[in-house]
Amino acid sequence: MSRTEPAGHPAVIELRQYTLRPGRRDELIELFEREFVETQEEAGMSVLGQFRDLDHPDRFVWLRGFTDMEARREALSAFYGGPVWAAYGPQANATMVDSDNVLLLRPSPAGRGFATDATDAADAADAMDARDPSRRRRAGAAAPDRFVAAALWHFPPGTHHGGELIQDGLVPLLRRTGPAPFAVLTTEPAANTFPRLPVRTGENVVAVLTSYPDENAHRRHLADTTAHPLVRNEILPAVERAQTAAPQLLRLAPTVRSLIR
Structure with missing residues (x-):
């Protein structure tokens, strides 16, 4: 596999939620972090984050990014047609019940993509730097003592009002009341350029991702935000009228x- 620079400023992001066979999550994570991190980045994508879902002991959540949809096609073709996946893919697949719960997303035009500096808050810079894979810890190091919240808001396909309420209304209040979200993402409407890996279609999602020192900090931030009169009296009631389902909160441990x- 020829070496390609990873997508340092991803404009296309996959949020992947895998349901695994009981008791095999740690097995997949060990294999993934040993064999599939640098090798995917050599194919031209960025491996942005890997998580244990704290509410589902057999769910593995991860994100990867690409510079655009054509780069996604080329990178995925190179990796899944290459020797590393041929050697270790069957072992990974053997841990999985379902790997098709995938949202194709892009940075919100009214918000921000992945944070790469501390312009909004120091915690945003601490959360990640997608341009600098050298910050990634080595295998065997202590796991980071952090908590990541990913809130997924669902609205009718083809509409913009609900997304605007989150991006222009709720997100600025989140930045004022606690750590700034390090990513605000919306559904990427382009057709799947690598149909070998399915993605969810007919979606209109806004995803807000924030990193915290611990879950108590997240609870305080959420309480302070929802107690704000503008959020309580205007923004959240309007969001509830616009949404197609209750928001989903992923409680994640990196x-x-x-x-x-």
């Missing part, structure tokens, strides 16, 4: 080698 932490 793995040892996750760039997002």
Whole structure:
């Protein structure tokens, strides 16, 4: 496999949620972080974050990024057609029940992509730097003592009002009341350029990702935000009227080698 620079400023992001066979999550994480991190980046993508889902002991959540949809096609073709996946892919697949719960996302035009500095808050810079894979910890290091919250808001396909309420209304209040989200992402509407790996279609999602020192800090931030009169009286009621389902909160613990932490 020829070496290619990873996507340092990803404009296309996959949020992947895998349901695993009981008791095999640590097995997949060990294999993934040993064999699939640098090798995917050599194919031209960025491995942004790997997580244990704290609410589902058999779920592995991860994100990877690409510079655009064509780069995604080329990178995935190179990796999944290459020797590393041929050697270790069957072992990875043997741990999985389902790997098709995948959202194709892009940075919000009204928000921000992945944070790479501390312009909004110091915690945003601490969360990750997608341009600097050298910050990734080595295998065997202590896992980062951090908590990541990913809030997924669902709205009718083809509409913009709900997304605007999150991006222009809720996110600025989140920045004022606690750590700034390190990423605000929306559904990427382009067709899947690598159909060998399915993605969820017919979606209109806004994803807000924030890193915290611990879960108590997240609870305080959430309480302070929802107590704000503008959020309580205007923004959240409007979001509830616009959404198609209750928001989903992923409570995530970064793995040892996750760039997002």
